[in-house]
Amino acid sequence: MCDPRIIVALDFPDQVEALELARRLDRSLCRIKVGKELFTRAGPQLIEKLMRLDFEIFLDLKFHDIPNTAASACTAAAALGVWMINVHALGGKKMLLACRESLHQKNTKLIAVTLLTSLQREDLDEVGLFDTPAHIVQRLALLTQQCGLDGVVCSALEAAQLRSSGLIEEFLLVTPGIRLADSGYNDQARVATPRQAVQNGADYLVIGRPITRAAEPLKVLEKISREIYFV
Numbered sequence: 096m097c098d099p100r101i102i103v104a105l106d107f108p109d110q111v112e113a114l115e116l117a118r119r120l121d122r123s124l125c126r127i128k129v130g131k132e133l134f135t136r137a138g139p140q141l142i143e144k145l146m147r148l149d150f151e152i153f154l155d156l157k158f159h160d161i162p163n164t165a166a167s168a169c170t171a172a173a174a175l176g177v178w179m180i181n182v183h184a185l186g187g188k189k190m191l192l193a194c195r196e197s198l199h200q201k202n203t204k205l206i207a208v209t210l211l212t213s214l215q216r217e218d219l220d221e222v223g224l225f226d227t228p229a230h231i232v233q234r235l236a237l238l239t240q241q242c243g244l245d246g247v248v249c250s251a252l253e254a255a256q257l258r259s260s261g262l263i264e265e266f267l268l269v270t271p272g273i274r275l276a277d278s279g280y281n282d283q284a285r286v287a288t289p290r291q292a293v294q295n296g297a298d299y300l301v302i303g304r305p306i307t308r309a310a311e312p313l314k315v316l317e318k319i320s321r322e323i324y325f326v
């Protein structure tokens with residue numbers, strides 16, 4: 096199977112809309128991300144249905160809890176047969192190690208969210224993180240790599256610096272906060288275009304509203320795929 100770099104975020108309130116959109120996409124051009132809203136409403140059955148449509152699934156539940164609880168949740172998520180799952184790196188080293196260990200001998204990839212792409216410097220100050228997003232992301236990415244996870248979620252703005260900072264080449268950089276030149280930011284803060292993201296070294300681009308809310312989602316997906324193909 097080819098390795099499409101676009102992950103379409105199916106952020107919908109119910110499975111009817113989600114499946115309808117999925118059927119309009121081309122599985123050779125994208126994977127699919129199911130997040131908290133849709134999974135809470137539609138559950139594991141929806142994951143099965145999407146896998147029957149031959150999509151690889153990133154189950155984005157961003158676990159963040161004490162090590163035992165987070166690790167058990169990872170085991171349960173991976174048992175669904177999904178391609179990728181995630182946790183928050185701010186859960187700390189012990190949690191990251193426990194989660195990694197819980198997926199021992201499983202094929203599911205485990206990545207950690209560094210800093211949400213909706214956050215900027217002022218938001219970090221408010222929660223007592225007095226440093227730049229770039230520094231914090233770097234620290235959390237190195238910690239995540241030391242704990243043996245497969246990669247991190249970061250914004251594409253940090254990807255270039257991470258790539259030149261000694262991360263191993265196979266370490267995955269997954270970047271949401273992707274916006275087309277003519278689309279608004281919505282609630283995102285640290286954004287980049289698809290082309291910039293790939294130029295900066297992102298492996299996978301998570302894209303929601305610019306595709307899912309477009310009048311013709313498949314056309315936008317095809318256009319972005321062409322744009323990043325030769326970067």
Ligand SMILES: O=C(O)c1cc(=O)[nH]c(=O)n1[C@@H]1O[C@H](COP(=O)(O)O)[C@@H](O)[C@H]1O
Nearest residue numbers: 104155210211212248271272301302303304
């Ligand atoms: O883990 C994620 O996927 C994620 C991390 C992050 O830092 N920022 C972020 O936007 N996401 C997810 O990526 C998707 C972005 O959607 P759009 O803003 O509509 O493109 C949403 O489903 C978010 O939950």
